[in-house]
Amino acid sequence: MRHARRELWFEVPQRRAYLNITPEVEVFVRESGIIEGLRLVNPMHITAAVYVNDDEQGLIADIDDWLERLAPHEPVAQDRHNNGEDNADAHLKRQLMAPRSCSRSPTAGSTSAPGSRSSTPSSTAADASACCSRRSASSR
Amino acid sequence: MRHARRELWFEVPQRRAYLNITPEVEVFVRESGIIEGLRLVNPMHITAAVYVNDDEQGLIADIDDWLERLAPHEPVAQDRHNNGEDNADAHLKRQLMAPRSCSRSPTAGSTSAPGSRSSTPSSTAADASACCSRRSASSR
């Protein structure tokens, strides 16, 4: 069975950032030549998350406020993980974002045998986004 | 390799509803004829979630209260995404529910080679449920 893998790396200057990585994922899938299959987008840092939702600035502001309300950064001293680090909240925020995305290329038919091909282009209902903290801005 | 895909659509009158979709998923798997494999149940709306937990009315009431406590609907004006819409909370509630389900058909043995078949029927430890908001009651 064919498979493909690519490392995407991101660097952000802020403590937190929300990046729409759907175009890069789509380019990779197209270049892989794979028509049918599972697409797993896994964040490789434990203060980062890959999630699927609207790339709309109002919603991103709501998500950011909400993450800060449920897993606040301050006071830094409240967290026992912050022993030489100050990113305990980012480990918790990651858990809230249900960190990985798995989807399947849609097909024209409902069941197909090995070797069958679909001409339906891949489409996503929403954007795959990476929620990065400053300390985990890269993905591999 | 064989694969199968089916779109399940749901319409609910309420703003939120909890549907047990395990029977429909099981019918689909049976009809696909696939004995071994991964089963991905992905919600195709970004205010919906597929989760695995007890289909017990007390628990569902607890989950519903809890979602409302952590990501309240009111006041609608608090959310910047609610610009012509009023469902920002549903986008957040979706994230809390860890939105997709992935499982594997159990087998009799622990390791098997291509072409091997198991006669053990598929069983799930719990029910797969779809948590739908009114605006995203369909799944495809």
Added chain:
Amino acid sequence: MRHARRELWFEVPQRRAYLNITPEVEVFVRESGIIEGLRLVNPMHITAAVYVNDDEQGLIADIDDWLERLAPHEPVAQDRHNNGEDNADAHLKRQLMAPRSCSRSPTAGSTSAPGSRSSTPSSTAADASACCSRRSASSR
């Protein structure tokens, strides 16, 4: 296509415990002889979760406090699921932990054809942990 499956069972005396199960998963993958593929680690109890994060005692204490703050055990009578049981909070805590882990064995190259093999050993960016409640301390 080859596949392999193993049941891992855990018993813990406490109401909640955080177990690092990465070594057992790695042993299983090595013994399976599978070099390339997807690795799904699914908790088979609905008050347990498998998550990927740091196995650091400060962080685990922070996670435990945080789970208790967002989905408190007491008062037990607040939850309608606690009708002969007292673990409604564990069902909610499970949802917060984004319950399953899916990852892929890394490869040396980015795309490979069927039958290709990578000599790069499997490595994980972080530890896979099982968050168990007393009533659901086993995984199968």
